[in-house]
Amino acid sequence: MRDRIALPDWNSLARLDDASLPLLGTALLIARDEYPDLDAGQYDALLQGHAAGMRDEIDAIGHWALKMRAINRHLFEELGYAGDHDRYYDPRNSYLNEVFERRRGNPLSLALVQMEVARRLGVPLDGVSFPGHFLVRLPVDDGVLVMDPFNRGRPLDVDELRQRARPHLGGDAPDDEALSQILNPASHRAILMRVLRNLHGVYSEGGDWERATRSADRLLKLSPNDADALRDRGLGYLHMGHNSGARADLARYLQLHPRARDAMKVRAKLVELGGAGRVS
Incomplete structure (x- = not known):
């Protein structure tokens, strides 16, 4: 069965507010530019299967952080999702259908998989447009749990977050207030635009101007x-x-x-x- 989820229309995206912009549907719409026969319903069903396979376990866990640990174990150990350290800049790492098929991705695409599975299980996981590598965050009783999807969902403490941010901030580590701002949840629009910017960077670096231009054009569909x-x-x-x-x-x-x-x-x-x- 084809497209059991309805993909949005490119020309409608600019009119949607960030909360109404479908994250999975638009990510698959981006992939359909490169894979015109992509069956979006297949990947929606795959995500449903990922979540269904552990719903009883997650429902029985009381604490958000422990729920997330179980989700990460399922995704990265049992299902085999992993960061593509060998071919980091392979454009397939930005196309969600390829990430599902290969079980390999970059920080952003793996975060999308994490977020979609977690949210289907009632776990409020958000993305973080951290400088450098994209991260995810989860509210917990005493603050926020920040994790690295590129490295099997490993939790990151404050000191490591400061060190990771330092090279992107002129060599200065962010103070508490600046770090808190950096760790704000990313909107769906910001996430999808980062996907397209990654693709534009890969294609322009390789001199593939047709695809680079297409990526920039799609960015303008999201933000004219x-x-x-x-x-x-x-x-x-x-x-x-x-x-x-x-x-x-x-x-x-x-x-x-x-x-x-x-x-x-x-x-x-x-x-x-x-x-x-x-x-x-």
């Missing part, structure tokens, strides 16, 4: 005024020889972000394209 996505789509169009599209996107980027660090380079590209290189 995202300046970086406009720039990235414009540069992708430029590489592909679509000069009119490049001109429109790069000009719009400068309107939204006139003091961007790369503004001079973007203006130079516009001049090359026959534009004025100035925006009001």
Whole structure:
């Protein structure tokens, strides 16, 4: 049976608020760009099976942290999900159907699997857009439990979180307030945009401008005024020889972000394209 879950329409996503944006459905919609015959219902049923196989056990556990430990054991030890340490930047690690099939993924895609299974079992697991590797978090009695999905759901203490954040914050470890802000739950929109940014980075680094441009275009379906996505789509169009599209996107980027660090380079590209290189 095909698509027992209804995938959203790309053109509807910008109108949905973050709470209404379906996480699994949109992640599979992203994958369908690369795998047009993808059967979304198959993967929804797979997740249901993952959860059903341990529902009685989870219901019998009283504490959130112990429930999560059992879920992690089921996913990472019994079912064999694991971080793809050997081919971290393989784009298959960002396509959820491939993650289900191969049982390999990157931190973000493994977090999506964790979150979907945990939530189906009544465990309120959220994602964290931590700098570097994506993490997950669970409220517990005395605060929040933060875990690393790329390393079998291993819990992380405050000191390790500070050290992980340090290289992304100019070498300074965040204080308590800054760390608390970093650990805020990520919205569905933020998670899905991070999936697409990862794909854009992999494809642009490899010179696959058709797929890189597609990833930037999909970002704009989620957030039409995202300046970086406009720039990235414009540069992708430029590489592909679509000069009119490049001109429109790069000009719009400068309107939204006139003091961007790369503004001079973007203006130079516009001049090359026959534009004025100035925006009001």
